[in-house]
Amino acid sequence: MSATSRQQTGEAGPYLGTPPPSSSAAGRQRQPRRQRVLVSTRRREQVTTRLFILPLAIVFAALFAIPVARSLYFSFTNFGGYSTKVSFIGFANYTALFSNPTVLTGLSFTLVYAIGQALIVTVIAIPLAIALNRRFVGRNFVRAALFFPAVPSAVILGLVWTFILAPISMGVVNSVLGELFGVGPVPWLSTNLLARLSVIGVGVWSQVGWHAMLYLAYLQSIPTDYYDAADVDGASSMQRLFRITVPLLAPAMTVSIVLLVVFGLQVYALPLALTGGGPGYATYTMSQTIIQLGISNAQYGQGAALSILFLLMVALVLVVQVTILRRREARLR
């Protein structure tokens, strides 16, 4: 944010980059010798700097621009599948997707997961961050323990939880429930509803600490003057929380929720490791469906159509975020 605003105002200063063009344009006729030398080196520099940008431009073309264009193109053709001749078939791939129950289940679970975990993580992470901002014994241990589940791969976390939720005696949740309450083994991973809730629960567990740290970083940037002023005015602790802390956390909420939703839509490894997409297709994800259609079944057209829908969903989330941010900045001004 700070970077772009500086660019827009064209602030001159001791920063890397050429000075504003006005200064060099002013005295083009009678340049001192030293300045002429500088101009010619600058021209040479411009050629070299172009070469510095080139590798990244190639990466952009090869791994982003061209593949996205090809996905878009495939999505309107019958490429792959049964025919060998490629021809345009309009929106047929898109309509086929919406009449395929597997695709629809994957789509609905992905949406439920993305929104569900985003809401639950937000509701838990904010109070956690507020508590972590206080002084207490063992704070460093608590921070490290809460953050740690964000470090290992989602596959490993999924595997770890399959042991814990297993229906046999080694599944510790069921054995504890059995001993304490005499409840029979709960099929955590083998009925549709419970499997979905378990995947969301493990997702929340693995991310809540990371997002609490994100909120904590914002909390620590709130000036203490605000709280001092509130104390002078005799504000209660509830008022301080809801009139100062929560409103000032709004930008953090935008960042955190967008990250949660965008990465939530891309969920793939966690349900695969935990439930294998089952029972049936209950925890099947969009990513899994794209791989199934576009790689395993060679239905490139439909796979590509689904990936374009996917891109549109992510774009929608980002557009909403930018709109909210703009509106908030306008209000602050």
Place this chain on the structure above:
Amino acid sequence: MRRRSWVNGLATSVVMISIACTVAFPFYYIIVNTFKTQQQTSESPLGLPTSLSLTNYKNVWDNIPVLQSFENTLRVTVLSVVFMLLLGSMAAYGIVMRKNRASRRIHIVLLLALAVPFQVTLIPIYQAFVKFHLVDSLNGLVLIYTGGAIFSYFLIQGYMQTIPLEIIEAARIDGCGTVRMYWRIVIPLIRPVLVTVGIFQTIWVWNDFLAPSVFIISPQNYTLVLQAYQSVGEYTTNWPAFMTLSVLSLIPITIFFLLMQRHIVSGLAAGAVKG
């Protein structure tokens, strides 16, 4: 007043430490069970092991090429992160050096790439990889992860804008060339952001499952995460072995986390507040 805040602190401590223990519990559970036999695990899944038996570790180490997978992952991660940082910092330097309309346009076009998840480009990239014989190749994986250079570029470019760089101007007046300026002056100056970006990209590449699960076929090319996932099928009946493999694959990233913890948290804070 003082007495009350002391009590409050104690209450916070008790509540927060119990939450932390609950969150950390799954890791405790799998670690203690790697030292037990299958029978001991089913008798007391939660208790501490009675003896430090390393049978499970030996068993897994002998039967699964964990070391091979570790080497594969290390190679892919190191190469990918080096490329990401190199290409990202080069482009950031190039863009920041020439502030004009063209470079601003390039910047915005690159920004669009950040919105594109890998799932969207997966099918065309897979087809291209089949054509160029890059499927089931570790170099192919490195190529895919090099796409992370664009994200690195944004973080590095943002950092370059915030630090005063009079040295650059001085070096330029002294006749320092563009390439030497990049190596000798810019790279040392932006080291902090390279460390932060490098850490985050290392964790991403090391943990990634999507790309290896689609592009890697033969077991000798498995990454650690893929190895753990694929071997689970063989071990569904032998629970302690299954858990031991999970613990083994957790070790490297845990060590990395412990070594880099300070940078991870400060990097997160810096990235978050700048937004």
